Amino acid sequence: MRILSRIQFYALVAGGIALCAFDAAQAQESAHAAKLYNTYCVQCHGINRDGNGINSAVMAVKPRDHTDTKAMGDTPDETLFKAIKGGGLAVGKSILMPKWEGVLNDDEIKELVTYLRVVSKTSAK
């Protein structure tokens, strides 16, 4: 008895290819998000993503520690999106977090929100 019909076999192969493509697309998006983070966020949030960027030495308000699972876990995606797009003032926080809407488009900001979930080991909220 044949375990798989020919159609089932092809469906399985197609599914596998789709899954690989999805993974590759996700990896590509994540690499792009990391590059954005390293360009724009690292100056304050730091190489270790813990709020210790080179600029933090002279800042009156310490930048958010993105590895803080508790604090990041309590922050909804919408708030993260607003904070990046509109700056600290848009979410009742410090003006030292500038608005990035002139540099990053909405898709890139969404990529960064997803990336922050990876960095903070939290899930979308």
Added chain:
Amino acid sequence: MRIKILIGALLGMSVLGGVQAADLLSQQCVACHAVAKPDKPSLDRLWERKGPDLYYAGSKFNKAWLVSWLQNPTTIRGGGVMFAKAVKGSADHTVDTIDAAQVPAHMKLSAADAATAADLLMALKGDGLVTAGAFKNEAPGSMASMLFSKLRGCTSCHTAKAGGPPTSGPELYTGGDRLQPDFVHAYISNPQKFDAHTWMPTLGLNDADIQKLTGYIGTLKSEKK
């Protein structure tokens, strides 16, 4: 006949001088700097370039400062042209540091070459980027330094006093010597007009704030003078 020979010799010298002057920009400076507007600005280009763009140098710098600085270059960007390539994380949750080995010093030019380079650079205007007369040249007022240091957060990335730790933006404690006020006004208004991907965001400040900050930066000058 003698006059013709003399004129010919002078013409030859001036042509030779012209070639040498052009060489300075087109063969030396271009190794690290864009002296023409880049065809394809991209994030990758910012990571790969070795020096700041100079295609609008004539609208950005004060000529006297250029001539002086090219002979005795100082560090303007503590983290180099792309801070992110020089920054190092710590293992113990302390502030990141800059790897000085990743921040090469600018070459020193002779007085003659500095003057030639400054002439050539001042001719690079970057059409349309800077509006002459945008800075109204009013006294910045007593709140300007507070705007810079606290209220608008400029000091997070730009130092107004020499001797502080390196930050991600160029120092501004010699900003008054170095920069033309109309350029400062244009850049604060919209850094992305100069490079769509640069890491100084458009802050959306009103013109009153931009005037005050431009005036304040104009007062930041080297103490040596």
